[in-house]
Amino acid sequence: MDIYKEETIRRHVSLSKEALKQMEDAFRRLNEGGVSQPPVIHVNIPEHNGEADIKTAYIPGFDTFAIKVSAGFFDNPKKGLPSLGGLMLAMDSETGIPRALLQDNGYLTDVRTALAGAIAADQLAVKDISSVGVIGTGLQARLQVEALQLVRSFHEVHVYGRTPENVKKYQQEMEEKYGLSVRLAESAEEVVRGNDLVVTTTPAQEPLIKADWLHDGLHITAMGSDAEQKQELDPEVFSKADVVVGDVTSQVFSIGELQHAKTIVNEDDVTELGQMLSDDASGRANDQQVTVADLTGTGVQDTAIANYALEQIND
Structure with missing residues (x-):
């Protein structure tokens, strides 16, 4: 071996x-x-x-x-x-x-996770963006931005994190490595309201994003929830989403964001990423729709x- x-x-x-x-x-x-x-x-x-x-x-x-x-x-x-x-x-x-x-x-795992986020964004985010919103400052907050550059052209990252020193370190590293302008947000709400493409990359166990913050044309890729105790999105987010996508439907309802939204979304309402890639299902139909991808990681x-x-x- x-x-x-x-x-x-x-x-x-x-x-x-x-x-x-x-x-x-x-x-x-x-x-x-x-x-x-x-x-x-x-x-x-x-x-x-x-x-x-x-x-x-x-x-x-x-x-x-x-x-x-x-x-x-x-x-x-x-x-x-x-x-x-x-x-x-x-x-x-x-x-x-x-x-x-x-x-x-x-x-x-880090690489394939970042690539899945890029695939979801490519299928669901509006084509014309100038900035990407990121919630979290860890490794995936970095790799998601790098992978997104494979599918979208943008020059700015708008980031929110809870720890000021981690946010400043993120800003310095991302600006030096990728030549991007990194703008620091004072809240997760500021990131969501100010961007059409938002990626959440935290191990949060309480919602970080509220449904009231959503706006026309927004796409959210939720990367953090991959266990029963995790949650980044208010379940009501899904009630306002026009398109909901998961990597594996049964899995997102057991360990993903959708485990917290079972009374709002049925399994039949969820499109799998592979269905869109195979042209068996459509993703975003216009630039006004709100779309959400719940990615838990798959074998x-x-x-x-x-x-x-x-x-x-x-x-």
Whole structure:
């Protein structure tokens, strides 16, 4: 079995148009059927403000399927450690023999998560934007902006975070790395009201966005809720949305934002990302609609990014 460290993986895998196409194909394959994807196994570790998820999926025709363990321990920065981590085990699809251990420390999960956000925005956000609103200042708050540059042209980021020093650090890093103007918001409301494309990237357990703040032409990609205790959106947000999209319908109703909106939205009202990519469902119909994407992360994404990584490393 081959073992690849994070340094090697980073040299070969980045947020690119090629990787974006691979992720789009994975969502299409999920929609077409034949994919075997069990529910997420979630382990909550409250005494250490931590959690771990196990995800996997088999995609017909792929050489390997991935079994991914991802962990989030949100007090780690106080200890000088990253809050997110994990690894992927690539199993041979024909024999079940382990083919490779990808010791990526969560890097591949970070990449595929950012790519999913870009796909959702490409399908649902208005075409003409000048700025992106971001709630949160962590790693995904950075990677989402980088990935969005693959599908939209913009020159400004409007960010809100609870910790002033983290917001200032975010501003400095994003301006230096991407040449973007980063404007600091005093509230989440300011971000939502002032932008047509907003991404939420926090582990919040109480709503950050209220329905009263929504406006014509707004798209929200909610990335943070992937467990029962998490929530970034007021459930009434969904009552004002014209289009609601999820990565996997059953999953967003169990661990995503929609778990809190079951009395407002039915499963039949939710379009899956793969349906739009396969032209089996429409997304935004005009520039006045309000759209929301609830993305929880899927095993099919992990298998797709693991296969892509192995292809790039061994090319």
